[in-house]
Amino acid sequence: MSVITIVLFFVYTWGLGVLATFFCRQPEHGFERNVARLGIGLGFFSILAIIFNLFHIPLDWKIFALAGSIGILIYCLKFLRSWKKQEHAFSSKLAKNNIYAVIVLVLFLFTLSMHLKGAFSYPYLEDTDPWEHALGAKYAAVEKTATPPPSATKGYFAYLAPYPPAYDALLGILHQTSPSLSWTMKFFNALMVSLAIPFFYIFAGKFISHPDKAMFATIVFSFIPSFLSHFIWSHALIVPLFLVAMYALEMIQEDKRWIVPGAIALAGMLVVQPTKIAKLGILLGLYVVIVCIVEKKFLWNPFAALAGGTLLSLAWWSSNFSFFFKKNISGYVAKAGDQASAGILAKLKAMFPPDIGTGTRAYGFDDFFVARTQNMINNPIGIGTALSILVFIGMLLLLFFLIRHLLQQRDETSKLRFFVGAGSIALSFLFGIFSLFKSLGAFAYMLLFALLALFLVKNPLSRERKNVWIPISLAWMLFTFLGANSLTFNLPVGLFAFRFWMLLAIAIALFAPAALWFLLGFSQNQWVKWAIIGIAVVSIGITSAYPKYKVNTAQWGPDGRWSSMQELQGYIWLKENLPPNTKVFPFSGEDSLLTGMDMFVCGWCQKESSLRNSLLNTTSEELHGGLKSLGYQYLLLDGMSFKTFPRVYGENATREILPQQFQDIASSSGFSPALQVDGLVVLKII
Incomplete structure (x- = not known):
């Protein structure tokens, strides 16, 4: 557990929230005021990371800490100047809000403890997405950028460019002050999901304009099973930011200066997860259209916030939208037929079939x-x-x-x-x-x-x-x-x-x-x-x-890429017996699984990439010399290699060459066995 990283998270977000809302009319109640700052600051952090990345400013925790500290300093100076001002008179409304704030805080803490209990009930990350986010976060933490290098093989990073990288950038910056990437991801993902409860409460309070109804809505929201779990993926950030953005849109009705925080929150939301943007965009559109119908006038101020957020998000999408479209959508379009006669509707159906999504099914x-x-x-x-x-x-x-x-x-x-x-x-x-x-x-x-x-x-x-x-x-x-x-x-x-x-x-x-x-x-x-x-x-x-x-709080299963449970246990042994960020080279090339276990492999580096491209034709002496020169301490001969190598070398070559190569490496004097289980041999590089 890294206490300093937890403190820094609130320095980043709350301090940036103070900066974003400094010139705006502040909510009357202190709980709402500070939750709003936290939420706006989280959105500010997301879009700021993208803007820094655009201008090649390092994604370094010290820069974000400085920005957050400036916000805190400004707040302290303002607080000292108003120290002698007369306090507000006691109000029954404030008393009720205090009670409700305590209830919301209890719901938040209970939800956070629930998610943390579940997330830390097993030593690994969950299936697929979390491991890929671990690889992106590790890259952002080490290289201090969210732009993949040319040396990285195609598809190596699933959640960096052209995918919007704000979530991985956030986790990477937090990882810079927390040695364990696994702990960082589990804790802060659970924290962001749980923060949705106070974010929802302040939004519902403005949206419904009835504190009792808003409180009941928040209780229901915290109870409902179909909201976010502690599964580690970018939805854990974009959905809470949507609630923050909706709160800002409501605040615009009281003070048009909230256009700026609203635009910032929306921009932060738009650089987190691509497919969710369409859904949330429709929800935002329905909100604006219905309010316009009820008020019988066009709402220029909310529209300005929406437009401002969209323009800010172009810091990412202006240079990545076409690449993302080609990477993720062109394959679906091809299913509709390559002929020019293929209609727009046919292409739309091919791009977005009703069964798209790994968990999609018919519901009863x-x-x-x-x-x-x-x-x-x-x-x-x-x-x-x-x-x-x-x-x-x-x-x-x-x-x-x-x-x-x-x-x-x-x-x-x-x-x-x-x-x-x-x-x-x-x-x-x-x-x-x-x-x-x-x-x-x-x-x-x-x-x-x-x-x-x-x-x-x-x-x-x-x-x-x-x-x-x-x-x-x-x-x-x-x-x-x-x-x-x-x-x-x-x-x-x-x-x-x-x-x-x-x-x-x-x-x-x-x-x-x-x-x-x-x-x-x-x-x-x-x-x-x-x-x-x-x-x-x-x-x-x-x-x-x-x-x-x-x-x-149940024990969830691991990724399905391991060849056996014994191989998984061997990876867990690495996490429990080696210091975090020990340099370990997996023969299979499944770097995300190793990274999620708190080890380090620079799979995106040019030298490692070159070494990996010729592994099947490399002698044990050449492999030892290459890994030793790059500072690696361990080599993994993992069963997953028999799954990954056929994709490059074919089934026959893999079946003929790989077993003999593993035997030659294991018997080499340059390697010493540290662990051997079914499906995995851990070799210490001497």
């Missing part, structure tokens, strides 16, 4: 209604029984209320709006009844459509903007529910359906207070209301939070 009723204690590790699925019932009842009650209001206000509503609303209800019920025989999911989708259509026709709850959160939540539920079911509904296109679950969790958590408050409206007795709230929280805790806890 139980997948939503029941949260299981065994689940997917990268993006768990499920809502939970109690929460599903609450949301569904809330939707039905809201629909009944809207229909009644539409009929009561028929004389005050224009004929066009009335018939649009009535038509939406009729079509929704028609398709809903039809789809009920096929899928409850389709029925829920049509119900959401009816609710949203009615809200856009006429918002009966209030003429004030503060209730716009309900139609926006419905629109987000509509989009994310549809996105998660691209294969279920056999849609023409899809966009990694299983990754929609984490966004659906946000939408459901935001709508949950509306559902609960409709139920509370049936009673005027305060004790009954508190009883309903208590039953709801406990029930959601049992049917949603408990399965979430079990999944996130």
Whole structure:
């Protein structure tokens, strides 16, 4: 554990957040104020790393510490100047906010402890993505840049250019002051996922404009199983930054100077994960469009923040978009046919088929209604029984209320709006009844459509903007529910359906207070209301939070590239018996697995690259001399070599030459056996 790195993380983020929001109107409550600084600073850090990389400024922790320290110094000077000012009078509103802040802090700490318990219950990283992020983070830490060198073989870095590298850059900079890369990745990934809870709370507080409802929404958000797990991937950064960006957009309504922090948070979000940008962009678009409809005017200030964030993100995308497109999309386009006659729709379907994504599948009723204690590790699925019932009842009650209001206000509503609303209800019920025989999911989708259509026709709850959160939540539920079911509904296109679950969790958590408050409206007795709230929280805790806890504290499996469990145990032996960053050369070339075990191999360096390209034709003496001159202390003769070498040399050559070469190396006087298990021999270089 590196305490100094934890302290530095908050110096980086909080200090940069102070700089970004210094000239803005500050939130009244201290908890909200500091959480906002932390979130904005996290986005600032991400885009700043990209800008530094663009201008070849080293990604050195000392530079970021200096920037954060400047923010802290400015804050301290401002604080000292206002020391003698009269304190604010006590307020019951502030007292309630203090209580809620403590609850949010408890939820955050509990979630963090849950993720840390699960992440550190095994010595390895999880399947695939974390190992590749480890390689990118190690490169950023050592070379202090996020631009791969020409000497790196094609595809060596999965999550550096043209992939947006803010996540790996962040982990790499943190690794510069923390010897163990494995610990750094596990701890700070869990921290960023857990920080989504206070980020969500401050966003919901502004978005819903009701502290009690915002608190309930945050409880639901922290309980819901389908939000992020402690799986190490870039989604752990981009989704929390989305919540921060939404908070900044809400703050723009109070002070247009928040355009700058909003643009910074959005820019940081846009340089983290590429496919998530499309989903989050649609959510942002729905937000802006619905608010414009409700307010009946174009929102220039939020648009300025969106435009500013997009322009800042061009620091990365202006030079990498075409390369990323060619690398990741051209193969899908080719499936549509190389002929010029291939239509745009055919190419679109080929690029984004409904089954795209390793975890994408068709979902049934139980997948939503029941949260299981065994689940997917990268993006768990499920809502939970109690929460599903609450949301569904809330939707039905809201629909009944809207229909009644539409009929009561028929004389005050224009004929066009009335018939649009009535038509939406009729079509929704028609398709809903039809789809009920096929899928409850389709029925829920049509119900959401009816609710949203009615809200856009006429918002009966209030003429004030503060209730716009309900139609926006419905629109987000509509989009994310549809996105998660691209294969279920056999849609023409899809966009990694299983990754929609984490966004659906946000939408459901935001709508949950509306559902609960409709139920509370049936009673005027305060004790009954508190009883309903208590039953709801406990029930959601049992049917949603408990399965979430079990999944996130279970022992997850390792990567599937090892040839045997004994080989994996040999790699674990390296981590437990050798100092971090010991130079170890894996014969197989699976550098990411070695890097994730806290060892070091400079696979991107020119000399190592040249040595590796001729391994099968290198004698044991030449190999010893080459590794010794490069400072390596250990050589791994790993079973994975029999998987990787056929890709280069073919099955026959590998089968004929590799066993004899391993035997020659193991018997050479330049190497001494340190460990031998089935599938792995660890040789010390003498």
